[in-house]
Amino acid sequence: MLWRRSPYGDGGTEICLVHRPKYDDWSHPKGKLKRAEDPLAGALREVLEETGHRCVPGPRLGTVRYLAQGRPKEVMYWAAEATDGTFVPNNEVDLIAWLPPAAARDRLTQPRDRLLVDALLNALHAT
Numbered sequence: 618m619l620w621r622r623s624p625y626g627d628g629g630t631e632i633c634l635v636h637r638p639k640y641d642d643w644s645h646p647k648g649k650l651k652r653a654e655d656p657l658a659g660a661l662r663e664v665l666e667e668t669g670h671r672c673v674p675g676p677r678l679g680t681v682r683y684l685a686q687g688r689p690k691e692v693m694y695w696a697a698e699a700t701d702g703t704f705v706p707n708n709e710v711d712l713i714a715w716l717p718p719a720a721a722r723d724r725l726t727q728p729r730d731r732l733l734v735d736a737l738l739n740a741l742h743a744t
Contacts, residue, residue: 670702
């Protein structure tokens with residue numbers, strides 16, 4: 618989960634969500650691992666590909682399992698603090714949004730993704 622300190626100087630946290638036009642949904646950046654790719658390396662690659670932002674990985678947030686079109690999916694998440702980068706729309710992701718946690722929770726399409734907002738906030742407060 619890509620996050621940053623608010624650029625408005627209020628000390629708040631903003632979470633990056635991606636809009637996928639193929640599904641018309643808002644989610645956390647995620648994707649498929651390449652053959653023999655380490656899960657954390659794959660997560661960092663996917664964040665860069667989908668958002669244009671580099672990041673520093675933090676604590677692992679957990680694994681989400683679900684069915685998509687009858688097929689089992691498994692996604693591992695880490696907290697990832699944004700360092701630099703610029704978003705460029707592409708075929709897979711046409712928009713990103715940096716939102717405070719409550720707004721991110723409301724914008725997320727899938728209820729299972731909302732639990733990850735709480736996991737991120739807990740991890741950030743524990744460090």
